[in-house]
Amino acid sequence: MxxxxxxxxxxxxxxxxxxxxxxxxxxxxxxxxxxxxxxxxxxxxxxxxxxxxxxxxxxxxxxxxxxxFVNAHTHLAMTLFRGIADDVHLQDFLRRVVAEESETLSPQRVYTGALNACYESLLAGTTDALDMYWFPHEAVSAGRDAGLRVHAGEAFANFPTPEHTSVETKLDSLNAADRRVPWLMPHSVYALTEDQLSRIAASAQELGARIHVHAAENEGELATVRAQHGTTPIEVLHRTGLLSSRTVIAHAVHLTDNDISLIAEAGASVAHCPWSNLKLASGIAPVRALLDAGVRVCLGTDGAVSSNTLDMWTTMRLAAVLHKWRDHDPASIGSRAVLAMATRHGAEALGIPGGGxxxxxxxxxxxxxxxxxxxxxxxxxxxxxxxxxxxxxxxxxxxxxxxxxxxxxxxxxxxxxxxxxxx
CATH class of the missing domain: 2.30.40.10 (Urease, subunit C, domain 1)
Known part of the structure; x- marks a missing residue:
């Protein structure tokens, strides 16, 4: 060309x-x-x-x-940590990664890691990526320089982060800003209080922002959330106002029937990440049940530290094959369905005009x-x-x-x- x-x-x-x-x-x-x-x-x-x-x-x-392709859930700069937390469960994985982030991450390193991720993504056919990470402006800048469209926003968590900025400070800064904010990204319901989650929801409504959040990823998370909030992660999202048609939920592996109904009624989207869910032994998302309920399901690679690749081709192939086994039905999720998840459904979830x-x-x-x-x-x-x-x-x-x-x-x-x- x-x-x-x-x-x-x-x-x-x-x-x-x-x-x-x-x-x-x-x-x-x-x-x-x-x-x-x-x-x-x-x-x-x-x-x-x-x-x-x-x-x-x-x-x-x-x-x-x-x-x-639209990668509907990733952490681009985690290419920096590829391979440092393999063959462990999610909670051990998070401890290792959070410690490494706290010690080594800076805006420049995020830019460098994200730039490499952008090149990897583009060469595999990805044009858009929904990125949840620290120093989000660096990832957006890397995307602009590489040519990839990076969709990002402020991430919120009460555990120590490389940004050294509290949730309250970030929220106050957002509310004072006279600008449109494309995304707000509460890390998870276990990393924030319900008051904080409600404030993020209110800010999203005021600023016209979309929401991206991890939820219901593994059984350890469910136990933590029940101890903190007394219910499931999806129900917490619902009662704090974070579950809406502008919400993309990453993972959604462990869902009750009521959780699925709440997601469907809200019009929220689910970013299915089969590689990291299997590699961390988190489980298999009930994709067929979500689709049957009318939920928009798209695909994500997660970060290269948990999936080791940003390749949407193998993500599609795994998603198609995995659910044939899960549902004991070779026609459960076919090739047309996963191609739609990787393209138009991802574009719809991210609100990309005319995308996919x-x-x-x-x-x-x-x-x-x-x-x-x-x-x-x-x-x-x-x-x-x-x-x-x-x-x-x-x-x-x-x-x-x-x-x-x-x-x-x-x-x-x-x-x-x-x-x-x-x-």
Whole structure:
């Protein structure tokens, strides 16, 4: 692919397009016409024509074209700690990680760890990441420099943090700020009092912020929350006002029937993180029951310290296979369902306008996946091919709002991207 462009026209031609629209439309030998970062036409290749001289054509023969992935729960800068707390339960994991964070983290280190995570994510087809971590502005800055869209906000916890700022100080600062705050991130209900949780909910309402929170991750957490609050983590979120259509709950592994009903009634989303849940022996989220209740389920990798990878491809594959076993039903969660979780459902949960779907009028945010490798031979169904056979290394190009951020399997440098963004 040539140098990225935002203005003018571009046509991606010859690939198989998965639009991820309501009808799960797929076109073979198809094309996407992009102008000024927006899709203006999409369909069979012979129907898509350029209307201006100088229109750039991208050859996608032998490739699949689909929306970029949305990583709906991660801690980007935890690439710094990959491997320091493997093969332990969640509570031991947290003790090790919190101690390491307190001793070593600084804004600059968060930027460095997040920048590496952004590159890892982009090369695997991820265009958006919901990041919960300390010094959130550093992760956003790293995303801007790398080309990844990082969605972040202030995190709150009463345990010692590298920011050395109290929950009350953060809340007072938020309430005094005359600005829109995109996200507020209470770490968990066990890390805060109910009064603090209620104040965060009130601030979110006042500032128009979305909420991201860990909840119901393992049995140890349930016992702690019951001792502190007398009920389940989901019920605490409900009674403190934190459970709403603007809430993304990470994990949601151990849920009662009432918990599922509360999540569904609130319109909240769940970020399913199968790798870290299995690796920490936390359990398996009841995804089929959540879907049956009408809950939007998306996918997250969690941080590289607990999952060791930010790869949404293996996250999709594990999610699909895991629930076949859990539900004793090979059709429980199919390839179409997990692709929707990784794309449009994640975009909906994060409130990304027009995200996760390829259609006229939508932002041109997509990935082009090379299907020529030997591990793709003999596959007859494109959905199965992508979910069960594709590797991160198959991602050839990534485009975000019409700007190339990965070209020919290499991250496009900032000095090349920046002029296109400025147009």
């Amino acid at each position: 040539n140098a990225p462009e935002l203005s003018g026209e571009m046509i991606i031609r010859g690939g198989t397009i998965l639009t991820m629209d309501d009808a799960a439309t797929v076109w073979d030998d198809a094309a996407i016409h992009i102008r000024n970062g927006v899709i203006v036409d999409i369909g069979p290749s012979h129907t898509i024509k350029a209307h201006e001289t100088g229109c750039r054509t991208v050859d996608a023969h032998g490739c699949a074209i689909l929306p970029g 779907v390829l259609a006229p009028g939508m932002p041109a945010t997509l990935q082009i996946v090379d299907l020529s490798g030997p591990h793709h031979s003999g596959v007859g169904d494109i959905w199965s091919q992508l979910v069960y056979s594709t590797h991160p290394g198959d991602v050839r190009d990534v485009i975000i709002s019409g700007v190339s951020v990965v070209a020919d399997k290499k991250v496009v440098s900032e000095d090349v991207r920046r002029p296109a963004l400025a147009q």
